[in-house]
Amino acid sequence: MSFLIERADPSQIDALCAIERKAVQLFRGHPAWASYSAISIPPELLQQAIGRGLVWVALNEAAVPVGFVWLDTDAGDSVAGIAEIDVLPDHGQRGIGAALLEHACAWAGAAGYRRVDLGTLADVRWNAPFYAKHGFAVVDKDGPAFAYARERDRENGFPDHLRVFMSRPLSAPGRGEWTVWPAPAKLNLFLRITGRRPDGYHELQTVFRLLDWGDEVRLRLRDDGEVRRLGGIPGVPPPTDLAVRAAQLLQRHARAATGVNIERAGVPPGVDIEVTKRIPMGGGLGGGSSDAATVLVALNQLWRLDLTEDVLAELGRQLGADVPVFVRGRSAWAEGIGEQLTPLSLPSRHYVVLDPHEPVPTVALFQAPELTRNAPRATISSFVSGETTENAFAPVVRARHPRVAAALDWLGGFGQARLSGSGGCVFLEAKSFDRATAIAARCPVAFTAQVAMGVDVSPLRDALARHRGAERATRTTGGR
Template structure:
């Protein structure tokens, strides 16, 4: 589905996975210090943009948007960029959603990053990646990795990024249908917040795996526990981010597709491949 009319341009907003996630502690401001590896995927949303000469920022498209316009990260990203860049233009925004909301696949953050990068180009602002990442961080801790456009090792609240070469992989993704507010999970009394720091070598050797939120969600949601238990019969099953999205890594797409065929037909499942460079950045380089 694409918006009607002329003047639109389409921009990828890729999903991500957290290949592991551990929490090292809590800062004085209440935010948590974490470590994770972000794997960008070749699958995700599409953000359609059309510059406006009247300076307005408008979301157009389905009346069934699950998030109110005022809270939509894509809309907020456009408004923040307009203010920071003192842009006279506005934009119409149409988000073609594929990434499930609240699944931990980074859909809202990726949409926001795509708006920042694409409108920076369309409006001729040229603010630079560092400034755009700073603007994105004000919207959410996952936005900077999508702005950077590289799969990465991440620390801090997720904004301190080191690009990381990951082996070619295909992933079977499943949306459990469970969406828990991130803030609620971070406040959970049974969340482990004092894990010892890991290194990239620890991750590469396989000694650092798991997601600190998995045991919390297992106890709270039978649906998440069921999906993880079924996926565990196909390979090492894991939770991504703080949502109800689950995945299994395979060496090839054919293996992932074969595993998908074994899942219950009613489940929402996809196969996606990991990428080193974001499809958005490849699109920007071509234009």
């Protein structure tokens, strides 16, 4: 029997939950049975993980899910965990679990994680002995590194005396291997236009709230100096793709700048680029800009250019007004055309982000005669007090795009719904994950809902720190 492993899709949630329920039956009669059978996967958490690309599914020849693996990246800076791995009992002994495990570990290595951890039963053949065959070793579970995992075990009521914790070390991706980088989405928590510059660009004030959810950019160095886009986005030819333009701009800058040697021995100056698009295009969530920023930041590291954040932000500004905030990687108060940034520390919030499936052309909106361009200046304190929440584009978009208006109206039934950027995506702030998922679960079929968390620091900065750490560790242990 052959099988295929690919990223899980939200439509597979029920199937994956059913696989887990069948797989747990194998523990019947084991002392852990009572606690294992009492705990099932919360579908909303699985959906959240699928939306972040942390779940892979094994499909049989009929494209039916027969197993899955779920990675948890909340455990620590450079550690990923196996949250769940299950294969249908009648599909056991065929290498499906092993392939899923290897797939998840390969992704974690490419994303700069240094270790994969898991908790399992010591005495069950397809548990600890299986993981031991795949490079995992039992660790001292009393160590501080496992406090988080044990706390989870306690919450789940798992029998501590029967459980072992295991770790597998990962090495940094080698020269010709893929590396994986996040490109988070943003929301504009308010947006005011205060004037227009002689070059036609608008002076605005906004708060960029970075999210813990977005696109995934994959980069692989090329020896021939070329920048190649694999896959590509329908309707976006590679020369106009912001990810490609960012790589080319950085390459040109590095070749022209004094003191920067892109052709330095050992660092191939070309790159293959792949992007997994999750952020709706033309949605006001800054997807293209974030892809570009991720390419700038990641290639600065991979090409060992050592350009400063200021230089990268300025290169980003040349690509688009929204790029600098993603390069700097902090939620921020913004002025100018969006490039004058003051980092903000905002209260922890979850967001229901609704895609009405109606791309809104930014340029046309900035040109709209009815757009208010002379708003009085807001202050950070007026935003913090909750007084300033309006978006200058909202009345224009409402009048021109009925689907966006309908999305605002529907979401507005649960609280204050706002437009992000020039739209068409709209969002609502919620104080808890449960509240946000409860609203998202009721989303009408005409729209798509995503729950995301606001973050002060971009996942890109975390990824950069991870990749740097992994490279340093591999260099010092002579792993490459």
